[in-house]
Amino acid sequence: LKKQHSVIAASSTTNNTVASAHHLWPEIDRVTMEQMHYARMSVEDSGGVWQLFAEEGEMKMYRREEEVGGMVIDPLRACHVVKGVTGHEVCEYFFNPQYRLEWEATVETTTVLEKIADDILLFLQVHKRIWPASQRDAVFWSHMRHVPDDKDQDGPPIWVVVNNSVDIPDLPANTGKCVRLLLTVCLMCQTFIDPPKDGAKVTRNDLTCKITYCSVVNPGGWAPPAVLRAVYKREYPKFLKRFTNYVIDQCQDKPILF
Ligand code: 6CM
Numbered sequence: 001l002k003k004q005h006s007v008i009a010a011s012s013t014t015n016n017t018v019a020s021a022h023h024l025w026p027e028i029d030r031v032t033m034e035q036m037h038y039a040r041m042s043v044e045d046s047g048g049v050w051q052l053f054a055e056e057g058e059m060k061m062y063r064r065e066e067e068v069g070g071m072v073i074d075p076l077r078a079c080h081v082v083k084g085v086t087g088h089e090v091c092e093y094f095f096n097p098q099y100r101l102e103w104e105a106t107v108e109t110t111t112v113l114e115k116i117a118d119d120i121l122l123f124l125q126v127h128k129r130i131w132p133a134s135q136r137d138a139v140f141w142s143h144m145r146h147v148p149d150d151k152d153q154d155g156p157p158i159w160v161v162v163n164n165s166v167d168i169p170d171l172p173a174n175t176g177k178c179v180r181l182l183l184t185v186c187l188m189c190q191t192f193i194d195p196p197k198d199g200a201k202v203t204r205n206d207l208t209c210k211i212t213y214c215s216v217v218n219p220g221g222w223a224p225p226a227v228l229r230a231v232y233k234r235e236y237p238k239f240l241k242r243f244t245n246y247v248i249d250q251c252q253d254k255p256i257l258f
Helices: 002-011 016-020 025-039 087-095 097-103 225-251
Strands: 051-056 059-063 076-083 107-117 120-127 136-147 158-165 182-193 207-218
Touching: 016 025, 016 107, 025 136, 025 158, 025 182, 025 207, 051 225, 059 225, 076 225, 087 136, 087 158, 087 182, 087 207, 087 225, 097 107, 097 225, 136 182, 207 225
Parallel strands: none
Antiparallel strands: 051 059, 059 076, 076 207, 107 120, 120 136, 136 158, 158 182, 182 207
16 A cells, blocks of 8 residues: 555646645545545455446446435445546546536536645535435535556556545535535546557547446435435436546547547
């Protein structure tokens, strides 16, 4: 883990002088490494704890039923493989708030509270209300990072975005109409390039991106478990298909961002 730490820290694209001076940096760095470690564990090696609940083409989605204090916090894990885009591109569209409302169906508004560094933003998001529960909001940092694959130096590089809830004293939870939900989300991407023949230029036809998405959401206050599970079952597959199709669509006529 120590080795992984030094590799990840050294290769972060963060403007380290700005980010490392920020009081949230130690937490951002620690949670990002933890989430990457977790995302890289395979479903097969996890002792059968994951239940497959959605499968379509290359996309597979798993969940684990878990409750804390009567609240559903089912961890979710998804794998997908998409052609024609790089992990850097997928992460850029997930991280950059300018595109968010074009693919995010559960969000009503998204506000950047602070730009901690080029690759670390602090967000306030208000989610759409789902009847009969109260409306939810979330305050979280979002960090995008590029790391070489330390397990295999010749392996594909990794791009990752981690979103994690944070307590901001200026924005106390549950003071208005919204209940504050807590989220930890990790989107990890590996790009595989089919080497073109005779040293020709790499085109989008040569690109395959393997995506792992992990999420744990605590609704933060009472929400009917059956409704919440039904919402997740419907919304997560919808999200991953819509988001990846959006990225493919946006990228198709643009130069490749390796
Ligand atoms: O990861 C996703 N989106 C990110 C950018 O917006 C971010 C957000 C994660 C929050 C996911 C929470 C969705 C739950 C919404 C409302 C809960 C209401 C409770 C009451 C129900 C009865 O990381 C994509 C998220 C896709 C979610 C389906």
